[in-house]
Amino acid sequence: MSEPFHRTATGIAVDLPDELRRWLLGEAEAAGADVVTIGDPVHHRLLGPIDLSADHDDPLIELQRQFAVEGPLERFVATAHATLLSEDEAEEWIRAFQLMLAAAAARLAVQTDDDVAALKEEAAAELTTLQAGISLLIDALDA
Amino acid sequence: MDGIDTGLSGSTDTLQRIDSPWDVVLWNDPVSLISLVVRVLRKVFGYDKAKAERLTMEVHNDGKSVVWTGEKEKATAYAVALHGYALHATIQPSA
Numbered sequence: 001m002s003e004p005f006h007r008t009a010t011g012i013a014v015d016l017p018d019e020l021r022r023w024l025l026g027e028a029e030a031a032g033a034d035v036v037t038i039g040d041p042v043h044h045r046l047l048g049p050i051d052l053s054a055d056h057d058d059p060l061i062e063l064q065r066q067f068a069v070e071g072p073l074e075r076f077v078a079t080a081h082a083t084l085l086s087e088d089e090a091e092e093w094i095r096a097f098q099l100m101l102a103a104a105a106a107r108l109a110v111q112t113d114d115d116v117a118a119l120k121e122e123a124a125a126e127l128t129t130l131q132a133g134i135s136l137l138i139d140a141l142d143a
Numbered sequence: 144m145d146g147i148d149t150g151l152s153g154s155t156d157t158l159q160r161i162d163s164p165w166d167v168v169l170w171n172d173p174v175s176l177i178s179l180v181v182r183v184l185r186k187v188f189g190y191d192k193a194k195a196e197r198l199t200m201e202v203h204n205d206g207k208s209v210v211w212t213g214e215k216e217k218a219t220a221y222a223v224a225l226h227g228y229a230l231h232a233t234i235q236p237s238a
Contacts, residue, residue: 050222050233061219068227095228098179102229105174113173127174134179 004133005090005140012090012140014083020129025080027130028096031103032073036066045106046099072096087141094137101130164237165218167211171202172231183228184210187221212237 002015016024034042046069049057057065076096079089104126110116116127169180177199184195188211201208210232211221218234225232 045231046226046229048231050219050226051235052233053235058219061223064223065226068223069229072227094179094182098175098229101174102172105172110173116173131174131176134176138178138182 003136003140005136007140007143008084010084011087012085012137014085021080023129024097024100024133025077027100027104027126028073028076028080031100032070032077034103034107035069035073035099041106041109042103045102069099073099090137090141094134094141097130097133097137101127101134104130164212165215165234166209166237167218167221167225168207168233168235169198169202169210169225170207170231170233171205175230177203179228180230183225183230187224187228209237 004014004016006013006015031042031046034040035046037043047062047065050061050065051057072092072095075089075092079085079093082089085093108115108119108123108127110119110127116124119127169184180199180202181192181195184190184198185192188195190198198208198210202210211218215234222232222234
């Protein structure tokens, strides 16, 4: 099998099986839905307060952060079936994969290395698949 | 003469706090790859590879690291940028 991501003269070529693309789309859509659900662990993990000295963050900052999280996920969904990405799109995929990874970890209540070690095989595979995607995309962009 | 209570003492405290430096603290998490954290620190702060790697290893080994110190507005913007990569960052008045 060829590399899932590799640099070409015109961008980053993507060679992913359709089944994997559908799975990634599902992860992105789940992360996007959970992050706007108040009380959901994904919302707390990705949009928790950043100024620990204040009672709550500035509403404008909260809005900026929501855009910073939702934007990459939406742009990934819009390009999920692409076979060639620009450098900017590939960077957005890294951000989206990283957001999906953090969302999955929050859903699985993973907070420590011991939590990761205690995961069942299928749950661990969810995390390692996303980590592999991030690592391979970084390699392709840095090549 | 006794001092006049201007009612501004609280405001002065607030001004001092805004002018004082703030830290951006990056917290460890068990799933983010070291290579990703190094890449993001270089991209967001413009750090060279050696500094980004040193800070990343501080986060990994100590659980957190102060990755930038300066004015509050910039500290907030940096924390927002780190959150855009799902990295857990907070801001706090610098010690």
